[in-house]
Amino acid sequence: MTKPLKIVIAGEGGQGVQVIGKTLTVGAFIAGKHTTFIPNYGVEQRGGVSIAFVQISGGEIPFPKFAKADVLVVLCRRAVERTKTYIKPDTLYIYDREQISSRDVEDIECQKIGLDGQEYAKKYLISKVANVIYLSAIVASKKLYSIETVKKALMKEIGDKLLQDQKLHQLNFKAVDAGAKMIEVALKEAGEKVNV
Amino acid sequence: MKKVLATGNDAVLRAALDAGAGMFCGYPITPSTEILAGWAKAASKNKNLVFVQTEDEAAAGFGAIGGILAGKKAWVATAGMGNVIMQDPLSLAEAMRIPIVVYIAQRGGPSTGTVIFSQQEVVLTRHGGNGEGLRIVYSPGNIQELYDYVFKAFNIAWKYYFPVFILSDGYLGKTLSEVTYHQGKSMPPHPIMLNEHRLAAGQHLNLRNCYSLEEELGEVLKKQIADWEKMSEKVTEHEEFYVKDADLLIFAHGSVSQAAKAAIMEARAKGLKVGLFRPLTLSPFPIKESRKIVKNIKKILTIEASLGQFSDIVKSAIFGATGALYFEFFKPAEGITPEEILEKIEEYL
Structure with a gap:
């Protein structure tokens, strides 16, 4: 049995968490993998912590929800507490350093990688593509599929918007490249080799 | 055959369209609203599809029954409290042997509860309101089965003339995953009011849900229960x-x-x-x-x-x-x- 890779993404409503989840899934489908995505669509959708559950696998995935994540991406401070239940010893914990300090996550016991996705997006791109940086970082962190496929998935999801706005199109694709690079460097620094 | 990435609610809508459904009546409720919205969109492009957004779920159920009497493959989709409110027309459908297809997305209860998930509508959906619960209830487990059993529900309903339910839940409706659309053979509908199998030419069909004598109703129920038992062996699945x-x-x-x-x-x-x-x-x-x-x-x-x-x-x-x-x-x-x-x-x- 191939075990699915389980991914949880959490952030404030409006940070584009569900877009990350859905686009991850679309990319996996394009790459010919089995995949599921289910949003946490309770009251949180209307102002609160928004959570997306994604699974990607070479084999069938029987059930969309799960208790523990292989990759957990946390994009706002109050999601740190809310998502503690999804952590297991070998979870890869990715958090945004602009929103969350290393002290906020000091009691979390698994591999932690702080990225500057939001800061980078604000400084060099535009703030609303920060979620695309994290989308690409997730894909590259576990080599789920190629960076080209991430771009294809983005075109499938928001292509209508991107084709009307060349600049936005470029910014999104730059965010994809930046996210992959960022996680590669961070994982290398953390002493783990990645072959992207 | 076409493999696509779709949500459960997308798959339900597609299955109904593939099965030749011609009418949908409804009142929006999470987590089944996308089905109503999707049907409304489809109906805006295809004038053969009837869409009625009613004032509540009771009216939706009665409206769909009306459509079926006139010869449309009509169906409804609801959840939670909507499932409760719809039970009056669904009891009528049982009484008159109306082949209505009902999609239920279970959510948390009691009352408004959550919009997310539960399996708390089993008794309600299986038994319904007053009566004996002569209704077929499928319980699919993934998106592929949602498509397959919604498609099948229309054929089973129009073959045996019992209401058919697809008991789903919010997880299933909202999950995005792969599904293969493989449109099978669907039975054409016909106006129940002019059902040539039941009537001689020129006769009017008087479908009843009201009887003066208990023995009269007792006889009708005996026949319905006998039909149910005869059918049961053929449709039971595990x-x-x-x-x-x-x-x-x-x-x-x-x-x-x-x-x-x-x-x-x-x-x-x-x-x-x-x-x-x-x-x-x-x-x-x-x-x-x-x-x-x-x-x-x-x-x-x-x-x-x-x-x-x-x-x-x-x-x-x-x-x-x-x-x-x-x-x-x-x-x-x-x-x-x-x-x-x-x-x-x-x-x-």
């Missing part, structure tokens, strides 16, 4: 998963049965002898099949996201057929993950 050498047998339905499958695969990898019996029709229930399978089982574990609505059906079905120990794991209105089920398997085996 799935067995790793049951052959199982010491512990899990009973679960719907999406929870899929979580159980994932847990069983993990347990089997650890050498634990556990299997699953999963009814695909909650009504009629696979009584004969479940009694047969529990004979040599040592332990039974029923798992559901409600406080025993499903377990009561299982217990009544297998009564006297086994000496197995009987355990229950209930988590009303909350999702049950494969990890939790695996813990229970390890606890009871």
Whole structure:
């Protein structure tokens, strides 16, 4: 049995968490993998912590929800507490350093990688593509599929918007490249080799 | 055949369109609203599709019955409190043998509860309001099955003239995953009011839901129950998963049965002898099949996201057929993950 890779993404409503989840899934489908995505669509959708559950696998995935994540991406401070239940010893914990300090996550016991996705997006791109940086970082962190496929998935999801706005199109694709690079460097620094 | 990435709600809508549904009446309610919205969009592009947004779910049910009487394959989709409110017209559909198709997305209760998930509408959907619950209820477990059983529901309804329900849940409706659309053969509808099989030319059909004499109604019910029993054997469906050498047998339905499958695969990898019996029709229930399978089982574990609505059906079905120990794991209105089920398997085996 191939075990699915389980991914949880959490952030404030409006940070584009569900877009990350859905686009991850679309990319996996394009790459010919089995995949599921289910949003946490309770009251949180209307102002609160928004959570997306994604699974990607070479084999069938029987059930969309799960208790523990292989990759957990946390994009706002109050999601740190809310998502503690999804952590297991070998979870890869990715958090945004602009929103969350290393002290906020000091009691979390698994591999932690702080990225500057939001800061980078604000400084060099535009703030609303920060979620695309994290989308690409997730894909590259576990080599789920190629960076080209991430771009294809983005075109499938928001292509209508991107084709009307060349600049936005470029910014999104730059965010994809930046996210992959960022996680590669961070994982290398953390002493783990990645072959992207 | 076409493999696509779709949500459960997309798949339900597509199945109804592929099955030749021609009319939808509804009142929006999460987590089934996308079906209503999707139908409205489809109807805006295709004038053969009728869409009526009614003032409530009772009117939606009655409206769909009207459409069926006039010869449309009409259907409805609702959830939670909407399921409660719709039971009056659905009882009428039972009384008049109207082939209505009903999609139910279970959400948390009581009352408004949550918009997310539960398995708390089993009794309500199986039995409905006043009457005997002569209605077929499918319990699909994944998006592919949602498509397959919604498609099938129309054929079964128009073949046997009993209301057909697809009992789903919010997880299934909202999950995005792969599904293969393989439009099969669908039965053409016909106006029930002019049903040539029941009537001589020129006669009017008087469908009744009201009788003056108890014996009169008693006779009608006897015939309906006889039809039901004759049909039951043909439509009852179940799935067995790793049951052959199982010491512990899990009973679960719907999406929870899929979580159980994932847990069983993990347990089997650890050498634990556990299997699953999963009814695909909650009504009629696979009584004969479940009694047969529990004979040599040592332990039974029923798992559901409600406080025993499903377990009561299982217990009544297998009564006297086994000496197995009987355990229950209930988590009303909350999702049950494969990890939790695996813990229970390890606890009871």
